Amino acid sequence: MSTNEGGDMKKLAFIMVTLLLLGLYATVYSKGTVLKVNTGGAVLGGEAIEAVTKAFEKDTGIKVEATKGPTGQCGFTVKNLMSEKIDIGVMCCPINKLEAGRKGLVQTPVGVGAWAFVVNKSNPIESLSTQQMRDIYQGRITNWSEVGGKNAPIQPYAYIMCSPRDEALRQFLVGEKQYKKGIVGIDNSRFASNVKKAKPGDPDNCALADTDPNVIVGLTYQSVAGRKPACSAMRKGAVKIIAVDNIMPKPETIANESYPVSHYLFMITKGVPDRAEAQYLNFIRSDKGQKLLTSNGLVAPLP
Known part of the structure; x- marks a missing residue:
């Protein structure tokens, strides 16, 4: 993740943990509560989030209706x-100023993912520098x-999306740099x-x-790594x-940030999480939840 993103996300993680530990959301919802959650697809480690969600349902009795974009x-x-069709949703990008301000969205980091670069097996290249x-x-x-x-032309592909947000892959590939400030x-x-x-x-x-x-x-590491990669070409x-x-x-290398294209995975709520959402x-974010995430395909736990 970028220099600025790493520092900002650690501050954000501290703020969110502080809020959650203050006891503001200590009251637990009844077993009749239903949470609607976008768990994400395979490219974002959706199976890992689904595994944690099932364990959460079992432990708390709170029903979760999972969806995938x-x-x-x-x-x-x-x-x-914004249309209130879900209560919580996954994002690989941090929310932008508009979303955090006028739209009132709140992000909570829940794990660490990465972007990977894939080439044909016959390609002799094993590593490329950042430059x-x-x-x-x-x-x-x-x-x-x-x-x-x-001697052959290079055909590059990339996710070029989330244009209004500071998405990690685009930061790495076309981020503007300033001396001593990292990607700005x-x-x-x-x-x-x-x-x-x-x-x-x-x-x-x-x-x-x-x-x-x-x-x-360039694509998410979650989709091409692990015991059973989501990408069929990688499996074969x-x-x-x-x-x-x-x-x-x-x-x-992703957990210790020595690999240069890591990113946080966020869960987003509209407004400060209510009691069930915070639960x-x-x-x-608990030890049990983090272990379930990493054992089911998400790359690394929170630092």
């Missing part, structure tokens, strides 16, 4: 929170031979004209590198994850 989970969460990644996606490097590969903004116009959009919410985006050996695609061994700055994304968030 059809494509991009962040936009689905905001839209359905090489930025050069590829900003059009300064256009051929694999320029980074030690074969995102400039989508820096994306090269040959960068194609990966389909939001589709766990099979890594198959793009299966059908075209010249593709590099047709594609591979490459390292960034010689660091492979894996739970340890759900407390459960996810």
